[in-house]
Amino acid sequence: MKKIIDLKDLLKHEILDLYSAEEQIIEGLPVMIAQANNPKLKEALSNHLEVTKTHKDRLDKIKESIMAKSEEESNGFFSSLFGGSHTVTSIGVEGLLKEAKKLMAEEMTQEAMDAAIIGAAQKIEHYEIAAYGTARAYASELNMDLVRIELDKTLGEEYEADDSLTKLAVGQVNPVAENAVNAEDQEDSNDEVYDRLTNSVSIMSSSDNVDDEE
Numbered sequence: 640m641k642k643i644i645d646l647k648d649l650l651k652h653e654i655l656d657l658y659s660a661e662e663q664i665i666e667g668l669p670v671m672i673a674q675a676n677n678p679k680l681k682e683a684l685s686n687h688l689e690v691t692k693t694h695k696d697r698l699d700k701i702k703e704s705i706m707a708k709s710e711e712e713s714n715g716f717f718s719s720l721f722g723g724s725h726t727v728t729s730i731g732v733e734g735l736l737k738e739a740k741k742l743m744a745e746e747m748t749q750e751a752m753d754a755a756i757i758g759a760a761q762k763i764e765h766y767e768i769a770a771y772g773t774a775r776a777y778a779s780e781l782n783m784d785l786v787r788i789e790l791d792k793t794l795g796e797e798y799e800a801d802d803s804l805t806k807l808a809v810g811q812v813n814p815v816a817e818n819a820v821n822a823e824d825q826e827d828s829n830d831e832v833y834d835r836l837t838n839s840v841s842i843m844s845s846s847d848n849v850d851d852e853e
């Protein structure tokens with residue numbers, strides 16, 4: 640990879656990192672949707688999957704715009720990179736998705752699972768918010784208006800997704816998880832109640848017999 644010299648080189652690097660992030664999220668979200676139980680959570684994550692696909696398309700548009708600008712300046716740096724086989728892997732999102740998978744593999748009640756999924760999804764959102772915010776600041780400094788506007792649209796949608804997950808967590812999923820009961824314990828306590836009831840019935844019927852005998 641060519642040496643990163645200035646802010647424009649860094650912007651290019653951020654765009655490639657974000658592209659990898661969005662690609663990995665498109666692959667990872669269906670697993671989280673499948674594991675989610677709360678219908679509103681499933682819906683929110685499914686909506687975000689569709690939005691994420693538009694984020695990836697927007698990054699394609701951004702890459703083209705940066706490439707065109709570089710051609711104009713006959714720099715060739717961006718075109719050789721974006722047009723070539725060079726790729727950047729977002730290690731950050733790779734790690735966050737691995738962490739999410741590890742957490743979802745734990746034995747958990749459905750209620751705790753939903754809360755865990757929101758937490759994992761928001762960690763990824765926060766990574767994206769930081770990365771898009773940084774890229775937008777670079778584009779703004781470089782007077783790349785089209786790039787800045789496109790990055791800004793995505794950044795706004797990432798904030799919206801994060802806010803809707805917070806509302807869902809605080810308003811519904813976390814309180815439900817707070818009162819979650821282990822299904823096995825619930826069965827045990829049901830058995831205990833049943834045993835107590837049968838015992839008292841048999842005591843009553845045996846005392847009836849005593850009365851009968853008298």
Ligand SMILES: [Fe+2]
Nearest residue numbers: 661691694767
């Ligand atoms: Fe995104």
